[in-house]
Amino acid sequence: MASNNLRGQTAAVGVGLSDFGDVPGFTHFELMAQAVERALADAGLKKADVDGVFATLEPSNLPVVAVCEYLGIRPKVMEGTMIGGSSFVNYLQWAALALQAGLCEVALITYGSNSRSGKRKPGGAVPIPYEGAYDARLVTAYALATARHMHQYGTTRAQLAEIPVAARAWARLNPKATQRGPLSIEDVIRSRMVSDPLTVADCCLISDGAGAVIMTRADRAKYLPRKPAYLLGVAAETSHLGIAQMADLTVTAAAQSGPRAFSMAGLAPKDVDVLSLYDAFSINTLLFLEDLGFCSKGEGGAFVSGGNIAPGGKLPVNTNGGGLSCMHPGMYGVFTIIETVTQLRGDAGERQVKDPKVGLAHGNGGSLSTQVTSLFGTEETL
Numbered sequence: 001m002a003s004n005n006l007r008g009q010t011a012a013v014g015v016g017l018s019d020f021g022d023v024p025g026f027t028h029f030e031l032m033a034q035a036v037e038r039a040l041a042d043a044g045l046k047k048a049d050v051d052g053v054f055a056t057l058e059p060s061n062l063p064v065v066a067v068c069e070y071l072g073i074r075p076k077v078m079e080g081t082m083i084g085g086s087s088f089v090n091y092l093q094w095a096a097l098a099l100q101a102g103l104c105e106v107a108l109i110t111y112g113s114n115s116r117s118g119k120r121k122p123g124g125a126v127p128i129p130y131e132g133a134y135d136a137r138l139v140t141a142y143a144l145a146t147a148r149h150m151h152q153y154g155t156t157r158a159q160l161a162e163i164p165v166a167a168r169a170w171a172r173l174n175p176k177a178t179q180r181g182p183l184s185i186e187d188v189i190r191s192r193m194v195s196d197p198l199t200v201a202d203c204c205l206i207s208d209g210a211g212a213v214i215m216t217r218a219d220r221a222k223y224l225p226r227k228p229a230y231l232l233g234v235a236a237e238t239s240h241l242g243i244a245q246m247a248d249l250t251v252t253a254a255a256q257s258g259p260r261a262f263s264m265a266g267l268a269p270k271d272v273d274v275l276s277l278y279d280a281f282s283i284n285t286l287l288f289l290e291d292l293g294f295c296s297k298g299e300g301g302a303f304v305s306g307g308n309i310a311p312g313g314k315l316p317v318n319t320n321g322g323g324l325s326c327m328h329p330g331m332y333g334v335f336t337i338i339e340t341v342t343q344l345r346g347d348a349g350e351r352q353v354k355d356p357k358v359g360l361a362h363g364n365g366g367s368l369s370t371q372v373t374s375l376f377g378t379e380e381t382l
Contacts, residue, residue: 007264008382010096011221011228012213014043015338020209020327021178024117028057029070031210031329032112036071039212044225045106050214052077052104054091058113058120058330067110077104083238084365085278087111088213088334089372093234095215105216109337112210113329120330130244139203141243141367142281143195148249149283150197152298157197159301161188163282164201164324166310171321173311173351178207179325188282202282204323204332211334213341218382229341229359230382233265234374243367250298254291254362254371261373262293265358269293272375273356274343275315276336278364279322285309288362289317292373316353319343333363333372340376357381 016039018031026034032055040047053075055067064080077098083090088109095107114120131140149155165185171177188201221228237253237260240246262268269292277288286300294315295303303309309317320326320339327335340359342348357380363372 006093006096006100006234007232007266008230009218010099010215011218011230012215012337012341012376013221013224013226013228014039014045014214015341016042016212017338018112018210020329021207022116023114023208026114026117026208028112028114028118028210031114031208032057032067032110032212033071035112035210035212036108036110039214042226043214045214047071047073049106050108051075052095052098052107054079054095054107054109055111056080056082056087057111075104083370085280085331085333086236086363086365086370086372087331089234089337089361089363089374090236092231092337092374093236096231096234099215099217107215108212109215109334110210110212111331111334113331114208115330116206116208131242138367139195139198139281142283143198144243145249145287145368146197146283149286152250153301155286155301157189158185159305160202160282160286161185162304162307163279163285163309164188166304166307166313167279167318167322167324169310170319170351171325174320174326177321177326178205179321198281204280204328205325207327207329209327209329211338213334213337227345228379229344229376230379232267232358232375232377232381233261233263234372235260235264236370236372238370241366241369246368250287252287252291252368252371254288254373257371257373258292261375265375267358267375272358272360274319274340274353274359275317276339276359276361277318277322278332278336278362279318279324280328280332280364282324284364285317287368292360292362311351319348319351319353336361336363337374344376344378
């Protein structure tokens with residue numbers, strides 16, 4: 001087993017979700033505060049216990065400062081580096097380092113957005129030379145990656161449609177999921193085209209919502225009321241900003257972040273019981289399964305076929321319904337952590353995976369630009 005002084009030294013001890021979906025009348029700050037209040041209650045802690053804050057919000061010039069002011073927290077440690085939707089998985093490593101170094105005792109990772117009711121559409125025109133000149137939008141980048149994978153590896157439209165269908169099948173087991181109606185492969189293919197070959201069913205929701213995660217050191221976590229989910233490994237990588245600079249449209253930086261996170265954890269893909277992948281678009285899930293080592297490059301289409309990642313399949317992926325069917329309030333990364341912790345605790349209700357020991361939460365940011373992989377485990381994995 002690879003040695004690393006971060007492995008198992010900290011744990012998530014509280015998680016909270018705000019009301020989500022369409023929540024009119026709430027600002028992004030109010031939704032975030034609701035999630036934080038619920039996470040603290042879950043952890044058996046008080047706001048006064050929090051002395052490390054890791055957060056970003058849209059729109060704000062000084063996001064983590066704005067969060068601290070709104071919540072009434074004056075932390076010893078604060079971090080708000082923005083690397084897109086993967087920011088919150090990225091904060092796991094900085095929170096773990098701060099906790100281990102004794103810079104803080106209780107770390108809060110949080111995010112909130114009223115994208116839906118506030119009518120703020122994410123993924124507008126990309127302010128990058130070349131892309132901007134052609135009025136490219138965020139979905140354009142993911143459509144390019146999808147088309148290239150289909151061309152290069154023969155991935156079919158029906159195989160890609162398996163991903164939103166599987167996400168919806170999980171969402172139907174989640175009473176809080178935003179979209180719970182039936183969805184077939186034919187429904188996905190025939191739905192409104194957004195950016196060829198991606199239809200609206202291949203694209204994430206635009207919702208209101210917020211999430212919060214409370215972390216502390218492992219020696220303290222075991223005395224708190226909820227079952228800890230120990231951070232076993234985490235790694236981040238970036239490969240480009242603009243999609244035109246991506247060296248290979250079919251290979252993301254998860255091909256680097258994944259092996260490093262697994263090395264820190266002393267684990268391999270075969271050890272993972274449940275995955276939460278940032279599925280802003282259906283192609284994300286396929287690329288990450290390949291790049292993280294769950295199948296070989298180019299075999300993602302075959303791997304997800306036949307309900308393999310749906311309930312009853314061999315590999316449980318996005319068990320809350322993911323960004324495609326559960327929620328996606330602008331940035332989804334914090335929700336990958338929350339679902340992973342929920343599963344490892346055995347708190348997922350009808351969608352609960354049987355006796356999971358290891359969970360993977362993976363964040364994505366920008367135009368497949370930043371990738372952050374994290375691995376959590378129960379006490380048995382230490």
